Amino acid sequence: MHKVVILGTGPAGLTAAIYLARANMNPLIIDGDQPGGQLTLTTEIENFPGFVDGIMGPELMDNMRKQAERFGAVFKSGWATAVDTSQRPFKLQISGLGEIQTEALILSTGASAKLLHIPGELDSIGTGVSTCATCDGFFYRGKKIIVVGGGDSAMEEASFLTRFASEVTVVHRRDELRASKIMQDRARQNEKISWKLNNTPVAVMNNGTKVTGLEVRNGETGELEVIETDGIFVAIGHTPNTAFLNGQLDTDETGYIQVKPGTTETNIPGIFACGDVQDKKYRQAITAAGSGCMAAMDTERYLEGQEIIDWSQTLSEPSYNKST
Secondary structure: OEEEEEEOOOHHHHHHHHHHHHOOOOOEEEOOOOOOHHHHHOOEEOOOOOOOOOEEHHHHHHHHHHHHHHOOOEEEOOOEEEEEOOOOOEEEEEOOOEEEEEEEEEEOOOEEEOOOOOOOOHHHEOOOEEOOHHHHHHHHOOOEEEEEOOOHHHHHHHHHHOOOOOEEEEEEOOOOOOOOHHHHHHHHOOOOEEEEEOEEEEEEEEOOOOEEEEEEEEOOOOOEEEEEOOEEEEOOOEEEOOHHHOOOOOEOOOOOEOOOOOOOEOOOOOEEEOHHHOOOOOOOHHHHHHHHHHHHHHHHHHHHOOOOOOHHHHHHOOOOOOOO
């Protein structure tokens, strides 16, 4: 039996662990199948406050983990395969650990970027292949970039990357884009963006130290071509890691956990969600960490049985008896 269990060790889960450990809540944190989250796949992070010269993604996650351990947080290796939310305590099935019971549960399992699953892609993550323009666009100032995808995310990333790149080529396997008209128009009006539609990526070219090109197959002719580039941004969407919940929590149509506005509370009391598993808009390390802090505070108040005061209503009404 545990007071609180945290699933996931990205910036959201680790921040929640730090706060709860300092509050003597003795949190148990389950690593997940990718300890440290997506930041372990990132080389240098320059937009996390407090690091003037930047910091490597794995180093930042390791520091946060050590900080949580310093205050008494306990980490176990494994990942959740099933959760029973029908009654308290909640029951979790954890691979390698068996059944764990907990009074409160924080879900920070994140979202996984969809990849192309072509040769050279995984080997080039961090050396030219990225899934986050906001995170890595700065490193491609004055260089050639490819964005793969045809939806709104791809159009948004392509437009954003023109701030840094000398040219951006959008590669999409269909001859028509899926993006909304306004996003397409905005991208097509950008002189730095060129188009390679009806071309399917088949391999990432890497010289051993960095990406040099993307091999594509033309949908009409079947011919192969290598597009020279310094970086490839894969923008074909994300999948929230919520399958193990088996539909027990309210989610949107794409699987992201829905929380009560302004909180991390889910539709089941005692279960909280933070980080990318409930945020499909910002998906940044700093916003994930902030929501992890919120989840820890919401959990602490829940476990202590304290009522969360709605100060907006309190301040809008006089505190005296209106009948006097």
